[in-house]
Amino acid sequence: xxxxxxxxxxxxxxxxxxxxxxxxxxxxxxxxxxxxxxxxxxxxxxxxxxxxxxxxxxxxxxxxxxxxxxxxxxxxxxxxxxxxxxxxxxxxxxxxxxxxxxxxxxxxxxxxxxxxxxxxxxxxxxxxxxxxxxxxxxxxxxxxxxxxxxxxxxxxxxxxxxxxxxxxxxxxxxxxxxxxxxxxxxxxxxxxxxxxxxxxxxxxxxxxxxxxxxxxxxxxxxxxxxxxxxxxxxxxxxxxxxxxxxxxxxxxxxxxxxxxxxxxxxxxxxxxxxxxxxxxxxxxxxxxxxxxxxxxxxxxxxxxxxxxxxxxxxxxxxxxxxxxxxxxxxxxxxxxxxxxxxxxxxxxxxxxxxxxxxxxxxxxxxxxxxxxxxxxxxxxxxxxxxxxxxxxxxxxxxxxxxxxxxx
Numbered sequence: 411x412x413x414x415x416x417x418x419x420x421x422x423x424x425x426x427x428x429x430x431x432x433x434x435x436x437x438x439x440x441x442x443x444x445x446x447x448x449x450x451x452x453x454x455x456x457x458x459x460x461x462x463x464x465x466x467x468x469x470x471x472x473x474x475x476x477x478x479x480x481x482x483x484x485x486x487x488x489x490x491x492x493x494x495x496x497x498x499x500x501x502x503x504x505x506x507x508x509x510x511x512x513x514x515x516x517x518x519x520x521x522x523x524x525x526x527x528x529x530x531x532x533x534x535x536x537x538x539x540x541x542x543x544x545x546x547x548x549x550x551x552x553x554x555x556x557x558x559x560x561x562x563x564x565x566x567x568x569x570x571x572x573x574x575x576x577x578x579x580x581x582x583x584x585x586x587x588x589x590x591x592x593x594x595x596x597x598x599x600x601x602x603x604x605x606x607x608x609x610x611x612x613x614x615x616x617x618x619x620x621x622x623x624x625x626x627x628x629x630x631x632x633x634x635x636x637x638x639x640x641x642x643x644x645x646x647x648x649x650x651x652x653x654x655x656x657x658x659x660x661x662x663x664x665x666x667x668x669x670x671x672x673x674x675x676x677x678x679x680x681x682x683x684x685x686x687x688x689x690x691x692x693x694x695x696x697x698x699x700x701x702x703x704x705x706x707x708x709x710x711x712x713x714x715x716x717x718x719x720x721x722x723x724x725x726x727x728x729x730x731x732x733x734x735x736x737x738x739x740x741x742x743x744x745x746x747x748x749x750x751x752x753x754x755x756x757x758x759x760x761x762x763x764x765x766x767x768x769x770x771x772x773x774x775x776x777x778x779x780x781x782x783x784x785x786x787x788x789x790x791x792x793x794x795x796x797x798x799x800x801x802x803x804x805x806x807x808x809x810x811x812x813x814x815x816x817x
Contacts, residue, residue, distance in 0.1 A: 437485045440475060447472040466523070473519045477533055478540030480512055483797065538805045539749045541798045542742050547669050548735035549622045550711050552743045557771050559697075559744065560705040566620035566663045579659050580614055586652050587611035590645065599640045606630045607649075610656065620663035625732050627656045629718055673731035680722040682789050683730050687719035689785030690733055693740075696778045703771050712736060737786055738796060744779035745802055748772050748809075773810065780806050 447468050479485060489509035506514075516533065545551045545562075553562040568576045591611060594604045610626045613619070634641075634649045641649070660666040678686075690712060697709040715736055718729035751772045783790075783803040790796035 433484050434488060437479070437482075437488060440479050440482075440485075444472055444475040444479070447475055469519055469523055473516065473523070474536050474540065476512055476516050476519070477536040480509060480516070481537035481540060481801070483801065534805050534809060535749055535752050538745065538802055538809075539753075541802045541805075542746050542749070543795075543798060545739045545742060546735055546795075547621060547665050547672075548739055549619075549625045549715060549732050550736040550739065552708065552740050554743065554747045555705075557768065558703055558705055559708055559740070559775065561707050561711060563617070564619050564622075565617045566665050568618070568663060572662050576659070576662055579655070579662075580618075583652065583655055583659060584611065584614055586648070586655070587614065590648050590652055593642075593645045593648070597640075597642065597645065600633075600637050603630075603633045603637050603641075606633050614656075614659075618663070620660045620666040621669050621732075623656065624660045624666050624669070625715065625718070625729070627653050627660070628726065628729060629714075632718065632724075669731075669735075670728065672735075673728045676727050676731050676793065678727055678730045678789070680725075683719050683722040683725050686730055686733060686786060686789055687716060687722060687725075689782065689789075690716045690719070690737060692785060693737060693778070693782040696781060700774060700778065703774055708740070712740075734786065734789065734793075734796075737782060738790065738799070741779045741783050741799070744775045745806060748776045748806065752809075776806055776810055780810065 480489070486509065489512065490507050492508040494506050494508055494511055520533070551562040551564050553560055587607070588611065591604065591607055594607060606626075606629055610623070610630050613623045613626050630649075631653045634646070634653070638646055694709045694713045694716065697704045697712070698706075712733075715729075715733050719725045719733060751768055755769075780803055783799050783806075787800055787803065790799045
């Protein structure tokens, strides 16, 4: 009995120990990256390196890596517990923590770069740069094009051994889709179902974005179920068979399966989904009011996804995860745009006119993204891979407060 009761506890202990080992491994990998940043400084004369800008370049790289290490919340407990000696021969004992030593080194690098006249962004912005993740698999990814937030085109590459099957399946689905659209046009069904069907079939005509098609299928299914009483039984059966066929089609792409696995690991309740739906609506509204900085397709696409959450009780985890991930991608792109602008300003690579105009754009977009990050924060904070969002939002909030003040 005792052994049986201890099995779950032992499993938890093993998981905790394995997670701790993984964090240590990642931390020491980052410390090794810091060491590699300064290895080029060992050879050659100081004057030759200064002339080539080698010192400055590698010191800035080292600074960014060290700031990233101290800004990683997973590392902090270990950095505070690891004790090191101030002296190479350990004669002074082990009085410093690793965190104190790294922070002292960061201060020395900052002083050195200031002495030699190398401008760098603030330590907070360097930490933000490290925090911001690459965009993740979602129905929508974004980019900044001509100082404007736009939809980024993404393409799902089919596995080489399935290309012929995928092409045949797509051709068949397109033909079936056209037949269903014709039937719907002749019926008295709600026009919204026809719009959904046309949108879904159109997604199959060009370059394939498996995640976007998967979510469009979900939208079509929900609309079809809601309007079942308005449809002839034959058309309803054709629609069901068609959407199941599309589900099998997107299942051939790794991106969609990866997305489904991540969505299945979430634990949203109807309250979470309601909060997410409301937060996304506010984000869409803010984006719509700034068409000079945001392509209209951005709020339109987010609004389309948000319709999947219109009924929080019936909304699926797939739909909620799709909206949350898309919002995260938008926020990460805008935060990254702000960091890039700050670095250009610090290095004086922007002229005065460009800097003034861009400052307004960046401040506006950051305010929108910050509001969105704050709204979805409580939900995002429950997902391990979105823990970065709160820390990043705190940094952006402080930087925005400083924007109008002289530095």
